[in-house]
Amino acid sequence: MKKFIYIYLLFSSFGIIYAQQASDYFPEYPYAWWEYKITVLDSLSNEIDSLSYYRHDKVIDEAFFEGKLAKILQTKSGPAATINYQPYLDSIFLHFSGTDAYEYFKVGYIKILLAALDSVLNIPNFNFVEFFTSFEKWYSVYRFNQTLGDEYTIMEFDTSITIDNITLPLMLEVRGEILEDDSISTPVGGFMCKKFVRTIEVSVVLTPLPLPIVIPIFLLEDYIWIAEDYWIVQGLIPPINIDLSGLNLNLPSFYIPGLITRLHSAKVTSVEEELSIPDEITLSQNYPNPFNPSTTIKFSLPSSGYASLKIYNTLGEQVAVLLDKELNTGSFEVEWNAIGLPSGVYFYRLQAGKFVETKKMTLMK
Numbered sequence: 001m002k003k004f005i006y007i008y009l010l011f012s013s014f015g016i017i018y019a020q021q022a023s024d025y026f027p028e029y030p031y032a033w034w035e036y037k038i039t040v041l042d043s044l045s046n047e048i049d050s051l052s053y054y055r056h057d058k059v060i061d062e063a064f065f066e067g068k069l070a071k072i073l074q075t076k077s078g079p080a081a082t083i084n085y086q087p088y089l090d091s092i093f094l095h096f097s098g099t100d101a102y103e104y105f106k107v108g109y110i111k112i113l114l115a116a117l118d119s120v121l122n123i124p125n126f127n128f129v130e131f132f133t134s135f136e137k138w139y140s141v142y143r144f145n146q147t148l149g150d151e152y153t154i155m156e157f158d159t160s161i162t163i164d165n166i167t168l169p170l171m172l173e174v175r176g177e178i179l180e181d182d183s184i185s186t187p188v189g190g191f192m193c194k195k196f197v198r199t200i201e202v203s204v205v206l207t208p209l210p211l212p213i214v215i216p217i218f219l220l221e222d223y224i225w226i227a228e229d230y231w232i233v234q235g236l237i238p239p240i241n242i243d244l245s246g247l248n249l250n251l252p253s254f255y256i257p258g259l260i261t262r263l264h265s266a267k268v269t270s271v272e273e274e275l276s277i278p279d280e281i282t283l284s285q286n287y288p289n290p291f292n293p294s295t296t297i298k299f300s301l302p303s304s305g306y307a308s309l310k311i312y313n314t315l316g317e318q319v320a321v322l323l324d325k326e327l328n329t330g331s332f333e334v335e336w337n338a339i340g341l342p343s344g345v346y347f348y349r350l351q352a353g354k355f356v357e358t359k360k361m362t363l364m365k
Contacts (some may be wrong), residue, residue: 020099020144020145021096021098021099021144022096022097022098022099022100022101022142022144023096023101024228024229025101025144025194025226025227025228025229025230025231026071026094026096026101026229026231027059027229027230027231027268027269028229029267029268029269030059030062031058031059031060031267031335032058032059032231032266032267032268033056033057033058033059033266033267033268033296033335034056034057034058034231034232034263034265034266034268035054035055035056035263035264035265035266036054036055036056036057036235036261036262036263036264037052037053037054037261037262037264038052038053038054038055038077038259038260038261038262039051039052039259039260039262040052040257040258040259041238041239041257041258041259041260042239042257043239043241043255043257044239045238045239045258047260048257052080053077053078053079053080053083054077054078054079054080054083054264055075055076055077055261056075056076056077056083056088057073057074057075057092058073058074058075058088059071059072059073060072060073060074065093065104066093066104066137066138067138068095068102068138069095070093070094070095070104071093071094071095071096072091072092072093073091073092073093073094074088074090074091074092075088075090075091075092076088076089076090084288084290084291084292085290085292085364090106092104092106095138098145099143099144099145100140100142100143100144100145101140101141101142101143101144102138102139102140102141103138103139103141103142104136104137104138104139105135105136105137105138105139105141105155106133106136114128114129114132115128115129116256120242128202128218131159131172132172135155135157139154139155139174140154141154141176141196141198142176142178142194142196142224142226143176143178144178144194146176146177146178147178148178148179148180149177149178149179150177150178151175151176151177152175152176152177153173153174153175153176154174154175154176154198155172155173155174156171156172156173156174157171157172158170158171158172159172168204168206169204169205170202170203170204170205171202171203171204171205171214172200172201172202173199173200173201173203174198174199174200174201175198175199175201176196176197176198176199177196177197177199178194178195178196179195179196179197180195181193181194181195182195182225184225184227184233184234186233186234186262186263186264187263187264187265188230188233188263188264188265188266191225191227191228191230191233192227193225193226193227193233193234194225194226194227195223195224195225195226196223196224196226197221197222197223197224198221198222198224199219199220199221199222200218200219200220200221200222201216201218201219201220202216202217202218202219203215203216203217204217217242218240218242219240220237220240221237221238222235222236222237223235223236223237229268230263230266230268231268232261232263233262233263234260234261234262234263235259235260235261236258236259236260236261237258237259237260238258239255239256239257239258240255240256240258241255242255242256265287267296267333267335269333279302280300280302281299281300281301281302281350281352281355281357282299282300283297283298283299283350283357283359284297284298284299285359285361286336286348286359286361289361289362290361290362290363290364291338291361291362291363291364292363292364292365293337293338293339293341293363293365294335294336294337294338294339295335295336295338295361296333296334296335296336297309297322297333297334297335297336297348298331298332298333298334299331299332299334299350300330300331300332301327301328301329301330301331301332301352302329303329304326304327304328304329305326305327305352305353306325306326306327306352306353307323307325307326307327307350307351307352308321308323308324308349308350308351308352309321309322309323309324309334309348309349309350309351310322310324310348310349310351311336311346311347311348312346312347312348312349313344313345313346313347314344314345314346314347319341319346320336320338322334322336322348336348338363341363342363342365343363343364343365344362344363345360345361345362345363346360346361346362346363347359347360347361348361
């Protein structure tokens with residue numbers, strides 16, 4: 001017994017027992033899908049719900065990208081009224097190695113903030129969007145085995161800008177830090193999350209002096225909450241106050257609104273995963289509806305047995321068979337991708353024993 005305890009303590013001291021793999025936080029089901037509601041924050045961090053919009057992310061593939069095996073996600077953002085009809089225009093690339101999660105750095109959603117900075121400052125021969133875009137590559141962003149509160153460097157970059165014939169050296173630092181675990185409540189459920197903060201700082205370095213003087217001009221804090229099997233369930237970028245008075249270059253001071261991102265709905269389990277024991281057979285309305293080109297159909301079975309789920313057009317012709325087999329008791333989700341089919345009304349029919357129910361949905365391209 002003592003020998004076992006010594007071995008346990010030895011392994012623990014090297015982090016072998018307690019070190020959780022970064023991939024544990026990403027869903028195993030290959031076609032995971034997330035919907036986030038993103039709300040703008042004013043200078044006092046009050047939410048402006050009238051300016052809210054949505055973001056959809058979905059996993060489409062696992063393949064090599066820029067030298068690493070990546071989970072490839074498509075992403076799009078837009079208002080609630082149009083998000084379901086919009087095409088996916090951007091991609092997210094994730095790579096997992098041991099206890100680290102890598103992200104291929106892309107300007108992404110902070111491009112809005114950087115574009116606002118460019119618009120206000122209007123610095124000749126310098127553009128913040130182009131500056132950040134110039135060093136897009138893989139970085140170890142989320143380090144799940146990092147010591148709590150121990151800040152780590154994600155990237156560093158030096159350049160310079162010229163304003164009124166004065167050349168100012170610029171320094172960019174992106175730092176990461178893991179914070180105390182935090183409990184988050186979402187419409188999908190409650191989660192105990194790993195919490196990270198990613199700090200993006202742009203500073204002016206004044207030289208020559210006995211000692212360089214570093215003047216921060218842009219400091220963005222990006223807080224991320226990550227739940228096991230669900231990945232990111234919440235994000236927060238507080239509003240940013242930009243004070244340029246210390247540069248003595250007649251540049252304005254201003255603030256950039258913040259953003260809070262909340263998980264609104266998600267699909268991270270396969271069709272066969274049992275979620276609960278329902279009391280009766282139910283067939284839910286597909287979501288989203290209208291849709292383009294994919295939608296999700298949910299149903300529940302109180303007992304095991306044969307079930308079929310089929311799609312028909314308005315002529316009564318069968319256009320797809322989504323399910324046709326024995327299933328266990330539970331709640332299920334099935335995704336239908338209608339790529340290649342014309343816009344119009346379609347019907348999906350669930351048959352389980354003597355139960356038969358049909359619902360209508362609309363494909364809008």
